[in-house]
Amino acid sequence: MLNDLKQQPADALLALIKLHNTDPRADKIDLGVGVYRTGQGDTPVFGAIKAAEAKLVAEQDSKAYLGPEGDMGFVEKLMPYIFGKDSADMGGRIEGMQTPGGTGSLRLALAMVKRAGYRRVIVGKPSWPNHNQICADLGLEVFEFNHAAADGTTDMDALRAAIASAQEGDAILLHGCCHNPTGIDYTHTEWDEIAALLAQSTILPIIDLAYQGLGTGMEEDAYGLRRVLVAVPEALVSYSCDKNFGLYRDRVGALYAMVADPADLSKVMSNGHALARANWSQPPDHGAAAVRLVLEDAELTAQWLDELDQMRDRMRQVRAKLAAAGKTGGVDLTPVGGQNGLFSIVPFTPEQVQAMRTKHGIYFAASGRINVAGLTMANIDQFVAAVADVTA
Ligand code: LMR
Numbered sequence: 001m002l003n004d005l006k007q008q009p010a011d012a013l014l015a016l017i018k019l020h021n022t023d024p025r026a027d028k029i030d031l032g033v034g035v036y037r038t039g040q041g042d043t044p045v046f047g048a049i050k051a052a053e054a055k056l057v058a059e060q061d062s063k064a065y066l067g068p069e070g071d072m073g074f075v076e077k078l079m080p081y082i083f084g085k086d087s088a089d090m091g092g093r094i095e096g097m098q099t100p101g102g103t104g105s106l107r108l109a110l111a112m113v114k115r116a117g118y119r120r121v122i123v124g125k126p127s128w129p130n131h132n133q134i135c136a137d138l139g140l141e142v143f144e145f146n147h148a149a150a151d152g153t154t155d156m157d158a159l160r161a162a163i164a165s166a167q168e169g170d171a172i173l174l175h176g177c178c179h180n181p182t183g184i185d186y187t188h189t190e191w192d193e194i195a196a197l198l199a200q201s202t203i204l205p206i207i208d209l210a211y212q213g214l215g216t217g218m219e220e221d222a223y224g225l226r227r228v229l230v231a232v233p234e235a236l237v238s239y240s241c242d243k244n245f246g247l248y249r250d251r252v253g254a255l256y257a258m259v260a261d262p263a264d265l266s267k268v269m270s271n272g273h274a275l276a277r278a279n280w281s282q283p284p285d286h287g288a289a290a291v292r293l294v295l296e297d298a299e300l301t302a303q304w305l306d307e308l309d310q311m312r313d314r315m316r317q318v319r320a321k322l323a324a325a326g327k328t329g330g331v332d333l334t335p336v337g338g339q340n341g342l343f344s345i346v347p348f349t350p351e352q353v354q355a356m357r358t359k360h361g362i363y364f365a366a367s368g369r370i371n372v373a374g375l376t377m378a379n380i381d382q383f384v385a386a387v388a389d390v391t392a
Pocket of ligand 1: 013032033034035128180
């Protein structure tokens with residue numbers, strides 16, 4: 001029986017890590033999987049997290065189970081950052097639970113949606129490949145609309161049409177900020193319109209907020225999510241601390257549900273708890289406990305926010321330098337300057353992606369998605385020259 005299983009391809013994005021690692025060239029560049037890198041090309045542990053971890057090791061007196069909801073102190077401390085200081089639980093309508101990373105949260109959100117009787121998820125195209133993969137695994141149909149228009153802005157007409165054509169039993173999965181893979185986010189005016197359109201529909205919004213603070217700021221990056229949440233009766237929010245606390249492999253995330261009537265909250269969340277139990281039972285503790293300790297301490301919080309600002313500033317500098325290269329070979333790098341977060345798409349053909357790898361040792365996804373944080377002031381000219389070479 002087991003031998004009847006079909007060979008599955010390795011995840012294309014994760015496979016890039018190995019491909020890059022095994023390339024012997026000293027001047028190779030990794031623009032693949034979404035991790036932040038400093039100007040020296042490292043992905044260090046945040047200083048605030050290091051300090052919190054030291055405190056955790058010194059003070060933690062038990063590793064006994066916490067339950068399927070994980071560390072509720074962590075879950076609650078994050079809420080003012082996500083939902084706003086003044087409306088952190090929307091009058092008792094929001095509750096959360098800890099999950100293994102943003103993926104664990106999305107898995108629970110989509111499984112909950114399926115349990116609730118939703119059949120289809122409206123997803124912008126392109127999206128993070130794991131979105132569609134999780135939907136497929138759960139037997140949820142995906143209805144795609146075009147996310148980005150030819151001029152490098154969002155394709156609002158496509159989104160309007162998708163919302164207008166929605167049926168009863170549809171959910172919509174929206175990237176809260178730092179769109180992965182395009183870096184093209186909705187403007188505030190567009191979010192205002194999206195919130196109004198969703199308010200008039202029966203569509204359940206699921207907001208994926210995996211990069212808060214890496215776009216334009218912690219508050220600014222939550223604008224769209226908050227606009228949608230004040231407009232609609234119910235929503236789910238998938239949150240990741242992997243990037244904004246640099247905790248990638250520790251898998252730190254949270255799922256929040258907002259309901260219309262606070263009396264329904266415990267029933268809704270009990271489904272999240274039951275699904276967690278059936279999947280991983282209880283989330284891993286360490287990273288979430290470290291985040292909680294950061295957020296419980298004013299000095300560590302200030303240090304964390306400062307480190308986050310530095311990351312964002314560096315990515316802005318890289319984006320500005322790429323944009324300044326302008327028309328490079330057959331592509332225009334100008335739009336990268338106005339995009340947000342770790343990612344942008346450069347319109348390479350599949351052959352050009354391959355040539356960037358084989359000829360220049362520069363690795364990124366087949367979609368042309370580059371992780372701008374993989375570029376430094378030391379290697380950016382090399383990247384631009386390679387782009388000019390393969391696209392000429
Ligand atoms: C990415 O898109 O590179 C990140 O979200 C990491 C991942 O798990 O794919």
